[in-house]
Amino acid sequence: MNRLLTLASCSFLISACDTNFTQYLATTDQQESIEQQLIEAQYEYDKGNYDDALSAALDALAVNPNDEESSVTVGYIYLSKAGLDAFSLASRLIDNGESNQNTDNKTASLFSTIADVIGVTNTELQTLTTETQEVAGVSIYIPDTAGNVRETEESQIVANFNNAIEYICPFVDESAKLLDGDDANDERHNETNCPPTAYERNFKGKANFALALAHLGEAITFYSVLFYTDADQTNPNIERAVEGIGDSTNNASAYLTQIDALSTAIDGIFPTGTDDSMINAVFNNLEVTSRAFGAIAGLPDDVTKSITDAITDVKEKASTISGANANATAMKQKLTNDLSKKLARQIESLPAGSAEIDDICTQFEEITDGDSSVRTPDECQ
Secondary structure, three states, X not given: OOHHHHHHHHHHOXXXXXXXXXXXXXXHHHHHHHHHHHHHHHHHHHOOOHHHHHHHHHHHHHHOXXXXXXXXXXXXXXXXXXXXXXXXXXXXXXXXXXXXXXOOOHHHHHXXXXXXXXXXXXXXXXXXXXXXXXXXXXXXXEEOOHHHHHHHOOOHHHHHHHHHHHHHHHHOOHHHOOOEOEOOOOHHHOOOOOOOOOOOOOOHHHHHHHHHHHHHHHHHHHHHHHOOOOOOOOOOHHHHHHHHHHXXXXXXXXXXXXXXXXXXXXXXXOOOOOOOOHHHHHHHHHHHHHHHHHOOOOOOHHHHHHHHHHHHHHHHHHOOOOOOOHHHHHHHHHHHHHHHHHHHHHHHOOOOOOOOHHHHHHHXXXXXXXXXXXXXXXXXX
């Protein structure tokens, strides 16, 4: 087709034009410059020099800010800077999809399999939390809101995922986004922050996959805060706190004090009434991951199955919960289910007729947050 005719058609109907308009905006020299910079970016990336790779990719993007390949390349480099190993993560997802067929709690199973893909150090932890509470001799870290963590950019991990989303988002399928009108929304996807490209997309599969990885990476990071585990331990701190209460209590009064502290800590970790909480963000990120994977034609089911199962798991639970933030409440119940069951067993071990039993049962109900899958101790009936 004649280039002038193509340009004329695009100028009047740019949104419907299937021609890659950007190639006509750049001279041959500019195109060659972009290609050379991307070759340099790939070379540095392969050597693990992510900062140099990013610099080269951004130089390519500076030549043509609308260039899809440059933008997607920048996104993938940011994923690597965040410490996300895509091959390891994909392998874990496949393994989990094969092994959790008979698992009741597919959400917890998913995260237990992939949580250590992102390493949250003690230094990084300080940028993701607001305070530390001591429960049964264990340090419990209270998370900041997801929005504040993203906005302050003090967390390098989250900042890198956020940057990846920013560069990739204009080139992904609209069906992959969480927009106003959905059950939840991600403001990073709205038209102001993520205006869809008006040009033909030649790398949409790579863009959708990168978006899925970025949101899954952020979900893993936030989960690692909610269930933070000290470096020298194998069980999450909050789980060790539950176990510590049972080990350190000699009477019901002391037990009530400890369980009250535990209840306060759990409310701080899982504030289901807060739209911008990390627990809400974990669910929203999983939803985007599922949508973005779904937008990729031919992606094997064994890569996506564990994500889909976890989302279905939470949504089925949410359908039984009334009120706002049902998804967050369902996510909390799925992730704290084992803790609640342990707590129920500990309550049953209390001396019969303890004066504080009513108060303890009240705290138990608050901690379980109406989770009907946890059997209420006889003492609380």
